[in-house]
Each structure stands twice: as structure tokens, then as C-alpha cells.
Amino acid sequence: MPLTERNLDPHLCWRLLLAAVQRLHERGLTGIRVLPYFGAVGWWRIEVTTAANLRSGVNLPARDDDAVFRATAASFPRIGELVVLxxxxxxxxxxxxxxxxxxxxxxTYFTDREYCSWFIGIRQQAEAIGSPPSAFEEFHSGWRCGATAIAPPPGWEAAR
Known part of the structure; x- marks a missing residue:
């Protein structure tokens, strides 16, 4: 049976997406980067691209906007073309x-163990806190999970 709004775990979207990015890192795609945030209407969003596609290596804007994978909790249970069951x-x-x-x-040619270790850490923090990570939202900037401040990715401050 497809997931519906009635039986949908509101945390499944971000948990699946963060786990999938970690899996890509485990596959050797260590140049994959994420920018999670809350949009103006309050839905959690994530943008995924490569470090090579980011002018600063860690933060938007992207060099090629078409090479950014975007997902939002608002469209869940759809992630890209995949309908989550x-x-x-x-x-x-x-x-x-x-x-x-x-x-x-x-x-695959961009090896960054430091970033991958940081990503594992924020994913663990998000799971422990029960809230997705966010680089910013409408009324704040700065990385956090819920109300808890978390460390930004390596190079974040230098790129600002």
C-alpha cells in the first residue's frame, strides 16, 4: 500500500534522504554535498550536488543549477521520480x-573524508534530537537541528 498522509511518518523524508546521501559517500562518492534548510513556508528541503559544482565548495550558488538534486518534505512521498513505498x-x-x-x-574524484565524517556526525545528531539539520530558515541562519546549534560543514565559515 502506498504511503499516504494518514500513515506517513513526518520524519521519514529527511531520515531517508540523509541516509541515502551517506550511502552515496560510502559508495565512494565523497564529493557529494548537501544543503538542508527550511523554506519560507516551513517545509524542510535539501539540495544535493557535488563540491565541484559549488563555487565555494560547500555553499550555494551552484555553477550549474541543473546539476542540483532538490527534494522537499512537501512533495513526500515522492523523492525525485521515486514514489516511496x-x-x-x-x-x-x-x-x-x-x-x-x-x-x-x-x-568520485573528489576525496573528502573530513566532510564525510562531519556528515555522519550531523546525521547522528539529527537522529538523536529527532529533528532534521538546517543551515538556515526564514528567521535564523546558522546550522542547527531543532533548537540545537550544530557545527557547519568544513570550510563553511571561510566560504562566507
């Missing part, structure tokens, strides 16, 4: 993000 795996979501990026080869 109870049987949907993290692997399938990771494959969808990779397809949405155009399967970039530069993501």
Missing part, C-alpha cells in the same frame, strides 16, 4: 539522487 530502501533513494545529479563522475 513501505518497501523502499535507502539504496533506491541513493540511486534516485545519483540519477538526479546526472551520475557525476567528479563526485
Amino acid at each position: 513501505p518497501s523502499t530502501t535507502v539504496e533506491q533513494v541513493a540511486d534516485e539522487i545519483h540519477r538526479g545529479l546526472g551520475s557525476p563522475t567528479e563526485a
Whole structure:
């Protein structure tokens, strides 16, 4: 049975997306970057691209806007072209993000263990707190999960 608004875990969207990005890193695509945030109407969003596509290496704007995978909790249970079902795996979501990026080869040639370690840490914090990470939202800027401040990605401050 497809997920519906009645049986949808509101935290499943961000949990699946963060797990999928970590899976891409585990596959060796360590050049994948994320920018999670809350949009003006309050929906959590994530933009995924490669470090090579970011002018600063960590923050928007992107060099090629078409090489950015975007997802929002507002469109869940759809992630890209994938409709999430109870049987949907993290692997399938990771494959969808990779397809949405155009399967970039530069993501495999950019080795960044520091960023990947940071990402694992914020994912663990988000799980422990029960709130997705956010770089900004309408009334604040600065990385946090819920009301808890978290460390920005390596290079974030230098790129600002």
C-alpha cells in the first residue's frame, strides 16, 4: 500500500534522504554535498550536488543549477521520480539522487573524508534530537537541528 498522509511518518523524508546521501559517500562518492534548510513556508528541503559544482565548495550558488538534486518534505512521498513505498530502501533513494545529479563522475574524484565524517556526525545528531539539520530558515541562519546549534560543514565559515 502506498504511503499516504494518514500513515506517513513526518520524519521519514529527511531520515531517508540523509541516509541515502551517506550511502552515496560510502559508495565512494565523497564529493557529494548537501544543503538542508527550511523554506519560507516551513517545509524542510535539501539540495544535493557535488563540491565541484559549488563555487565555494560547500555553499550555494551552484555553477550549474541543473546539476542540483532538490527534494522537499512537501512533495513526500515522492523523492525525485521515486514514489516511496513501505518497501523502499535507502539504496533506491541513493540511486534516485545519483540519477538526479546526472551520475557525476567528479563526485568520485573528489576525496573528502573530513566532510564525510562531519556528515555522519550531523546525521547522528539529527537522529538523536529527532529533528532534521538546517543551515538556515526564514528567521535564523546558522546550522542547527531543532533548537540545537550544530557545527557547519568544513570550510563553511571561510566560504562566507
